[in-house]
Amino acid sequence: MIDEQPWIEAAQRGDVQAFNNLVELHQTAAFNVAVRTLRNADDAADATQEAFLSAFRMIRTLRGTSFRAWLFRIVVNACYDARRHSSRRPTSSIDALAEELGELPLADERALDPERAILSNETRAAIERALAALPEEQRLAIVLVDVQGLSYDEAAEALACPIGTVRSRLARGRARLRDELIAAGTF
Amino acid sequence: MHPDDHATEEQLSALLDGQLPEPEAGAVLAHLDGCERCRTDLERLRETLAMLHSLPAVAPPRSFRLPGLPEQRIDQRVSGRRPSLLRLPEWLAAPTALRALAGAAAALTLVLFIADAALQPVTSPRPAPVSLSAPAPAANDSAPGPAAARSEPRAAVPPAGVPASGGAQLSATPAPDTAARSFSEPPAETSARGVPPPAPGQPAGPADAAARWPTPNRLAGIVLAAVTATLLVMSFVVRRTAR
Numbered sequence: 001m002i003d004e005q006p007w008i009e010a011a012q013r014g015d016v017q018a019f020n021n022l023v024e025l026h027q028t029a030a031f032n033v034a035v036r037t038l039r040n041a042d043d044a045a046d047a048t049q050e051a052f053l054s055a056f057r058m059i060r061t062l063r064g065t066s067f068r069a070w071l072f073r074i075v076v077n078a079c080y081d082a083r084r085h086s087s088r089r090p091t092s093s094i095d096a097l098a099e100e101l102g103e104l105p106l107a108d109e110r111a112l113d114p115e116r117a118i119l120s121n122e123t124r125a126a127i128e129r130a131l132a133a134l135p136e137e138q139r140l141a142i143v144l145v146d147v148q149g150l151s152y153d154e155a156a157e158a159l160a161c162p163i164g165t166v167r168s169r170l171a172r173g174r175a176r177l178r179d180e181l182i183a184a185g186t187f
Numbered sequence: 188m189h190p191d192d193h194a195t196e197e198q199l200s201a202l203l204d205g206q207l208p209e210p211e212a213g214a215v216l217a218h219l220d221g222c223e224r225c226r227t228d229l230e231r232l233r234e235t236l237a238m239l240h241s242l243p244a245v246a247p248p249r250s251f252r253l254p255g256l257p258e259q260r261i262d263q264r265v266s267g268r269r270p271s272l273l274r275l276p277e278w279l280a281a282p283t284a285l286r287a288l289a290g291a292a293a294a295l296t297l298v299l300f301i302a303d304a305a306l307q308p309v310t311s312p313r314p315a316p317v318s319l320s321a322p323a324p325a326a327n328d329s330a331p332g333p334a335a336a337r338s339e340p341r342a343a344v345p346p347a348g349v350p351a352s353g354g355a356q357l358s359a360t361p362a363p364d365t366a367a368r369s370f371s372e373p374p375a376e377t378s379a380r381g382v383p384p385p386a387p388g389q390p391a392g393p394a395d396a397a398a399r400w401p402t403p404n405r406l407a408g409i410v411l412a413a414v415t416a417t418l419l420v421m422s423f424v425v426r427r428t429a430r
Contacts, residue, residue, distance in 0.1 A: 016253055016255055017255065019253060020252040020253060020255075023250075023251050023252050023253065024250075024252070027247055027250065027251045028244050028246065028247055029244070030251070031245070031247040031251075032244045032245060035245060041245075041248065045247065045248050045249065048247065048251055049251050052251045052253065053253065056253055106243045106244065106245060106246060107243070107244040107245060107246040107247070118241070119238065119241055119242065119243070123238065124242065124243065127238055127239065127242055128242075142239065145204075146236055146239035146240060147239050147240070147242050149240070152204070152206060167197065167200070167201055167206060168197055170200055170204075171195075171196045171197035171199075171200035171201065172196065172197075174196070174200050174232055174235060174236065175196040175200070175232070177235055177239075178231050178232055178234075178235040181235060181238070182231065186238075187231060187234065
């Protein structure tokens with residue numbers, strides 16, 4: 001695990017290069033949260049850029065909490081803003097979304113976590129479809145905790161809700177996802 | 188939890204994360220020992236989580252690094268703010284902060300005028316609102332201390348160093364004396380001419396001078412009203428330039 005604290009402190013003193021190190025470290029995760037929230041790659045890219053600009057502007061307010069939880073909260077808010085102001089429609093059909101996500105090149109991060117299984121394209125598309133069909137609050141909880149690996153505490157901070165709410169959204173979303181995957185014959 | 192009750196989705200989900208508190212976790216585990224159906228549910232849930240964990244990230248279409256400009260220019264770019272003549276501290280630059288200050292100043296103004304008006308009937312028979320512009324007909328010998336403090340005839344003493352537009356200053360603490368004088372200075376002095384200035388703290392000034400010159404309360408009220416208006420204007424200016 002990279003110690004990002006020196007970069008955070010330098011960025012708080014206005015050091016753009018230090019902040020860009022943080023951008024490099026978190027931009028893939030931030031964009032993936034955004035694309036699964038907005039379901040549109042162009043809007044997601046714009047929202048992610050906005051989020052990093054806001055994060056740099058506000059980084060002096062960051063005190064002692066998890067940087068990524070704090071960042072993801074900004075990303076989620078940027079997504080809500082983008083949705084309010086965007087004229088683009090979210091990719092309408094769930095199949096189209098899964099296809100769009102399927103066509104985007106994958107980030108090269110396999111080396112980071114050897115425990116990750118390699119999913120077939122079919123399985124991947126089934127999961128994306130099932131995720132896209134979830135109510136947004138359940139989907140966000142699952143994306144943050146199960147896909148991005150945040151703790152309950154971090155997810156509660158990112159979603160600005162109590163831990164108990166994270167727990168129940170996760171439980172409902174996971175159960176629904178499991179049932180969808182069973183129905184799709186993924187198991 | 189009764190041993191025969193099936194585990195809830197929330198219990199199974201929290202159990203997988205190690206987030207189920209102890210007496211409950213033990214009860215669920217005991218139930219799972221004897222319940223095939225709940226074991227299958229849990230196993231499927233575990234596989235679902237494993238798949239989610241293995242879901243590959245899509246690559247961002249571009250880098251989101253901020254451009255490497257000097258700090259100040261980045262700061263302006265980041266906030267979308269143009270360089271402005273109004274360089275305010277950050278906490279003050281928010282329109283809400285300015286509006287809150289304006290509200291406080293307005294409230295203070297109101298309190299001052301109400302207090303002033305409440306004192307008037309006791310100390311003076313003339314109506315309060317006209318006292319700024321019209322010379323009072325009646326003598327006011329019993330006016331209390333504050334009325335006299337600023338009542339020296341200033342026609343005899345030319346104002347030195349009094350700014351012409353004291354009310355327009357943006358600085359945080361307007362000097363009530365100079366600012367208010369330039370506001371309320373009458374165009375011509377007649378009646379007060381030749382009357383010797385009263386000693387500081389002397390209870391009553393000359394009647395007509397007391398009528399012509401606003402009390403310190405009212406001076407402060409006028410200054411505060413100006414501050415209120417200035418802050419309101421600034422809050423709009425700041426909001427506009429911040430866009």
